[in-house]
Amino acid sequence: MGLMTAFLMPVHYGATVACLDAFEWVMSPHLLLELMDRQRCTHAWLPNFAFNHLVRTKLGNETYALDHVAALINCSEPCKQATFDLFAATFAGHGIRAEQLQVCYAMAETVFAVSQTPLGRRPHTLWIDAGAAAANRIEPVAEGAAGAMPLLSNGPPIDGIVVRIGGGEAIGEIQLRGDCVFAGYLKAPDVTAQAFDDGWYRTGDIGSVIEGEIYVIGRLKDIIIHHGRNYHAHDIESVAGTVPGVKPGRCVALGVWDEEVGSEEVELVAERDPAVAAEDKALRNALRQAIVRRFNLVISKVHLVEPGWLVKTTSGKISRKENLGKLLRDTHRAPAQPGKK
Template sequence: MLSGQREFIIAFVGMVRAGVIPVPVFPPAMLTRVEAYRERLHSIHASCLPRHIVADDALFDICVEAVGEKPVNFAELAAGEPTGQLVDADGGDPLFLQYTSGSTAAPKGVVVTHDSLMENVRCMTEAVGASGERDRFVSWLPVYHDMGLIGYTLVPLVNEISTWFLPPYEFARRPTTWLDCMSRAQGTFSNAPNFAYDLVTRRATEEQLAGWDLSAWRVAGVGGEPVRPATMRRFAERFAAAGFDAAALNPSYGLAEGTLGVAFTPVGRGLRTLTVDAADFAERGVVRPVADGPGAREIVSCGRPLSGWEVRVRAASGELLGESAEGRIELRGGSVAQGYWEAPELTAETFGDGWLRTGDLGFLHEGELYVTGRTKDLVIHHGRKYHPTDIEWAALGLPGVRPDHVIAFSTPDERLVVVAEHKPALAPPDLARQIATRVRGSIGVTPDDVVLVKPGTLPKTSSGKLRRAACRDAYSPSTPAGHGGLQ
């Protein structure tokens, strides 16, 4: 629980060398509401029952309120005399607990071992050819989890690569500082979710474009949420004037239970997509390539599995599927984490029989992995299955709808609900009807309910992902005029 990136990295590395198992936790600045942070902190504390909590002055009172425990002050700890006591760990020992972001359920503590971390660092470094002699990493991602912690803190630490860090709140306040830093540092590596590429594309001015030099950027990673081809193309076109090469676009796939990276796009190839017949894909999971047009769906490749990974796709019935058939993604390899902390039943369910059941849907095509959604997020409407991202993306672009702030889900009685954050000053009075019309025209299904909510209403994880399950649980269809709301 440290608000500064530098302080966190010092504490994390120090704990590992001392033989302590660190449990990184986001500071409340990463959440829209302090109350949500207190709830998350309480949940994590109850799960792992830490011996001590380390916090700085800014988080001291919040920690006491959340768990009723006085934390150790980081400044006092750092000012103490070194003990000189270092612990040599075995490869199978836990290195740290990586709590999942809780997008579909309560956060779970993934046990990352020394072996699983070093194997994942090895295969990711090999895949992108990262080198301290030529590369400069730039990141505004939180250093407490996933890509920010492993990809942009531990990978460069192991490989002695210089890294420039921007505070996440600085990106949130002024997104273009990310590209300012890329230009000034002549950064070669930087990752971000899809929404961040969209945000800087819309916010950058012509004056900024004229002053930036993005020609050194050779790996523009994108992951952590579904990748929109249109977003990537707009970004590449917009920043070509600043020297950005579209071949640097690098969609990837990973998850905490696999430590981090699973599949990366080959460096220097750029975006690859597959356009399929949407009806065949939705009804039977059949990948039938078609030309772009009405009734087509474009899906982004996440590249090839990294060395040391085995990837297979299985049907819900357990049948092993071949290429070009959508099913449940399962993984095996040295990067798979040890399991969930103090949760043997959940560990057996997810990590049992030597294969990691990711909970993600996708397919293999010509040796590459295409990720299409989450099993638990599938929308069921009158017996037909839809991916929520297809419905959500259909609503984007309408005046008054906040970009990347739309959630689609189905109720237990198979009603389709779309919830969108709107900008009250810009939203037309018939925005809900416009959303329903757009979804019907794009997907061929009409929402049973469209709910408009104020900015900041939709529930999010600690890493900023929208929480569909939490939104579904909060939905109430009993408000006046037949329009539901969020409780």
């Protein structure tokens, strides 16, 4: 993302780049908006967690002028409507409008972009039934309906990219072909062969194409298969993060294989928010109820931990693999696999 949007593309177009060290930004997030104001920056590309980070760390006494910004583009991980709503509300007094917040679906295997929402127009949000989605069906429902789940559009494919959904159902793996899709991984023929299906690149992302626009729901490896139904860890975490008493952005949903049940059980690890007084029993119940209301899913176990317990990657994303291993070690359980005792 950074190489293409903040170096090669500006070089090609002769645009000015305003740079900020990533580690400095993590420590002082407000510096980004200060820089965009001072340098009159028009475009910035941020992962979803960065929008949340800017909201959580707002001091309250800042004065930015951001009405000149053409687009703040959300990419690099699943993009959430709730994140945009919160960001727009938090920074409305600084000139931020809903139509400035855009979405790009991108990956290195296509050089960068696969799709982009039209600039100047608020990205479309589709509300669907979460139970139907767990069975790979798309059933539109009204916002606020029981079990309603929002999907934020990633826009139509860019010129030269063709998209299909693998598996023959409404929801499945997003697969691509086109002018800028890579030919394969260097000196890795076996990995390359696994990455393609009859010339179509298998992205490993789960989603749907609706009225010509791409909706990304999650990753294949982030799917939890519970009693034959598919649940996306990102969606569970998004709901859990709204419960008072949970530190925003600091929870992870994990599929833990249960040999006796013969399926993955869903366990949730959530960091307590020290700023909110909440009893553990009440907080666990609130988390379970919130997830049942949205997904009709019963969480097997809720683990409440202290701030800083969860493991993140160097890019600031929650690492499910590392956190699953840590949880199993802390609870004195050995990793289990389907079909193995």
